[in-house]
Amino acid sequence: MLEPTKKLITTDYVELNFRVPAKQANRAKKVLASLGAEDLNDSVPWEEAYPDFNPSVALRGARKREGLTQKELADRISIKQAHVSQMENEKRPIGKEIAKRLARSLNVDYRVFL
Numbered sequence: 701m702l703e704p705t706k707k708l709i710t711t712d713y714v715e716l717n718f719r720v721p722a723k724q725a726n727r728a729k730k731v732l733a734s735l736g737a738e739d740l741n742d743s744v745p746w747e748e749a750y751p752d753f754n755p756s757v758a759l760r761g762a763r764k765r766e767g768l769t770q771k772e773l774a775d776r777i778s779i780k781q782a783h784v785s786q787m788e789n790e791k792r793p794i795g796k797e798i799a800k801r802l803a804r805s806l807n808v809d810y811r812v813f814l
Contacts, residue, residue, distance in 0.1 A: 715740070755799075755813045760788045762806040777801040 720728045729739065746753075763773050763784075770788070774781040779798065786792035794802070794813045803810035 754790070755794050756788050756790045758808070758812040759784075759794065759802065762802075762808050762812075763788075766806055768806075773802075773805065776805045 770784040771781045774784045787794050799810040799813035802813055
């Protein structure tokens with residue numbers, strides 16, 4: 701799996717901040733790593749990992765994940781199939797109300813469509 705897309709296990713983890721003498725920093729990192737700690741400085745912002753992400757990509761991906769055609773999705777949320785096509789091809793914006801209806805139908809957070 702590509703490193704930027706590796707999903708970190710976050711159950712039962714807490715985030716801690718420490719200030720240590722510069723001479724002891726590497727030793728502290730090794731001790732913490734031996735306890736299962738992960739260096740958050742190695743993480744990549746999602747924008748960098750997914751530079752092509754936009755609401756239309758999210759819509760198409762969520763629809764395909766659910767195994768729906770554009771027509772089936774349009775029927776579910778009471779809009780025209782052409783509107784779904786236009787939203788997927790960035791020719792029509794996805795408004796907040798439509799985003800909420802899409803989210804309910806596709807089991808995602810509506811904010812990915814905004």
